[in-house]
Amino acid sequence: MASQGKYGDWIALAPNSPSTAKLRIFCVAPVGMSGACFHPWASGLPRGVELMPLELPGRGFRMAEKLQASSLNDLAAAALDGIGRPVFEEVPFAIFGHSFGAWLAYELAQQLCARGWQQPLKLYVSANRAPQLHCTGHDPDRVQPELSRLGEESFWDHFERRYGKNPDLQESYIRDFIRPVLQGDFSLLETYVPSSLEKLPVPLCALCAIGDRRCRPEQLSAWHEVAGAGFEERWFQNVWKPEFWSTEHRYIVDNPKSLLAFLSEDLPLLGCPGGADDTGIEGPVVSECAEDSVPESTAPESARRCCIS
Template identity: 30%
Template sequence: MSTVTGRWTAEVRGAPDAGVRLFCCAHAGGGPAGFRSWQREFGQDVDIRPVLLPGRESRSREQPLRRMADIVGPLCDGLLPLLDRPYALFGHSLGAALAYEVARELAARGWGEPRHLFVSARRAPHLPSRRARLHDLPHDRFTAAVARMGGTPPEVLSHPELLNAFTPCLRADFEVNETYTPLPGGLLGCDVSAVVGRLDPEVEADEMAAWRDTTRGGFGLRVVDGDHFYLKETPGDLFALFRDGLDLPARTRTPVPHPPTHRTHSHSPTPLPEPTS
């Protein structure tokens, strides 16, 4: 199968009659598996559609792509049949940059902007990286650096054969992230919400606040408990943010407490959290 064909969202037991679809883009090395349980949270309110890139899950035999520009166009082509209703985009870490570029490309094609863009745990696209490149390191150094970052399942790290099979896709994703600069295009017009873990060692709150410069619409920043992978352990704050941003009814079974979102215009200063020790 070609690297630029195939199904671009994973099969899930979704909500085909929901009023809005949420396309979810994972972190480097991640895939749809991390989003499949989300449908239970939203029931019939949102149709959750995890993005499926070449090199993982049912597309594991395809070569992973190594440049953002090579992903965005084919992914937008693949999403077109699903743009028959309002949609939103969510991206975590590398996925935040991908979701942003997909939103811009869909708008540029005249296919409509998302109702909302949610970005998580990645500095704004116009800010330079503060971390040394990892994707071209020798195997042992690369896997050791990835292990220190967390996010890779222990069962993968502890089994050399599984790790060797997983590494090409992971390395390609790091290459996408580390070579990425914003693609040609203008400002978004939709609202953007940025989320970061209070203890995230990879990105600081002011770097997330800089996402305000990507849109003419409204902007909000939320700082939540947790580290770079806060959403794996305590996604409740994130789910509450989705409901706020998409104007959905509050979940009635177990209310999810969360700190207030600071909403500003895209060019207004955004309140930042108090520094933590």
């Protein structure tokens, strides 16, 4: 088994990761992706913030491993055990999760609380509905909300209908390798039952790209029901471009500029009554777009309140 060194097998550190950090952000990838999908973020985050992408079994440098967890709850517990309590106590941290990763990030936060471990300064959840809407009956895909049990041909038809036609996933040998990983992740999603729906004692920020069909505005807003220490909602516009094969759902990979601008403003403020100057973290200031710059016909009300262009 390959290892990434000082954080073991659960963290896919970015190249040139800082030797010391004033803040860490643990990042959880979407279905099938390696934690390395976050590596390009490293140059877009403030100095002093260490990027900590989770690497799950079956992808990246853990490609040869099989995902043993039978639920997202078990996977969160295994990740916490593998990373270890000291890592969460060394430096203040936030957690970010996208899509599949949003629910896993939520489980990490709930289980950190249940264990009495250090809590994140903030939880960022992107492009997924709130956990109380976990049943597949709430999935925005009403054509085929369950992909985990489909046969090969049907699976790829519905996968591409939902997410776009990935040019890197067209060769049969690649499909044969990656399909079990994808369907394993989808199984965890489709059978997810939250370990708790108690309000988290940490601030929560729900994020999404305008036009993302995988999360309806009211489903994103519903995260406020599990936010016990403050809630905000952010919508990003103009993240999709005609040259992209994918949809707005992949904005964290294809076009994360607006998201990183927001995080670069927000992360230095966490837990610091005096503002960014109290942290020693240097981050650029990002200006918010005017309310009327978001088309009335496409943006939810919350997007007009806090839109990042």
